[in-house]
Amino acid sequence: MLRMSIMEHLEELRSRIIKALYGFGVVFLICLYESDRLFDIVMAPGWDAMRRTGIPGADFIAIGLMEQFQIIWVWTPLVASLFLSSPWILWQVWAFLSPGLYKRERKWAIPFVLCTAGLFLLGGAFGYFIAFRYGMTFLLGIGKNAHVLPLISIEDYFDRFVDMMLGIGVVFELPVLLFFLTLLA
Numbered sequence: 001m002l003r004m005s006i007m008e009h010l011e012e013l014r015s016r017i018i019k020a021l022y023g024f025g026v027v028f029l030i031c032l033y034e035s036d037r038l039f040d041i042v043m044a045p046g047w048d049a050m051r052r053t054g055i056p057g058a059d060f061i062a063i064g065l066m067e068q069f070q071i072i073w074v075w076t077p078l079v080a081s082l083f084l085s086s087p088w089i090l091w092q093v094w095a096f097l098s099p100g101l102y103k104r105e106r107k108w109a110i111p112f113v114l115c116t117a118g119l120f121l122l123g124g125a126f127g128y129f130i131a132f133r134y135g136m137t138f139l140l141g142i143g144k145n146a147h148v149l150p151l152i153s154i155e156d157y158f159d160r161f162v163d164m165m166l167g168i169g170v171v172f173e174l175p176v177l178l179f180f181l182t183l184l185a
Contacts, residue, residue, distance in 0.1 A: 017092075019092050023085050023088035023089065024082075024089065026085075027085040027088075028078065028085075032073070035072055035077045038077060039071070039072045043154075043157075045128060045132045045136060045161070046157055046161075048133050049134075049140055055144055058150045060157060063155070064155070067154060070155070071155055071158050076158070083124075086117075094109070115176050119172045119175065120172060123168045123169035
């Protein structure tokens, strides 16, 4: 086994962090260029929910002066970049950690990473295509009989969207957590 000094470890860590940031930066620039399309993808479940309620005039609005800029040109590309560059970032983490693992530990690491990433993406897809759409339809339709017109700010919508996608993605991680907890028992 090759032994490294603390300074060599720190240099390797710095190198991996820089590579991860470069990868993230490239993906962020691409997402920034495509921010209008990405925002349409984010808004699709909300538009679908608005349409399903059948309430005429229901729409999304921007309340603050900078709200459109922040959501469309900053937060949407930033969140999309985090998701899209996560394989590269995880690879950099793995490349830093793997030399210090035993062979049997490396054997478990690859299935763990694949299962974790797959379940998180599956949870995000479930949230996007099912849970968020039907949840929004239900919540927007509550005031229909009371003649309440839903006008939702894009900032509020985006916050709920990200919270739901991350929340359901994390919930889908529970089988992996339970599996590893049973290994400890």
